[in-house]
Amino acid sequence: MTGSSPSSGQVFKASPTDVQLHFNEPVRTVRATVSLRNGENQDLASWGAGGDVTIGGASESGIG
Secondary structure, eight states: EEEEOOOTOOOOOOOOEOOOOOOEOOOOSSSSEOOTTTTTEEEEEEEEEEEEEEEGGGGGOOOO
């Protein structure tokens, strides 16, 4: 991984609507999941091409 948006260490008052991950070679997402504060897991949508992947749905998952 060469970078992300939001960048590592950024702090927000509310969860971002999506996260972009940047890689130095092509990748393929199989499944995107986050762990919620209550211990449950939430599947998220993911899409992208080449070395750029976007994972969305974080604002609806109860993370923030």
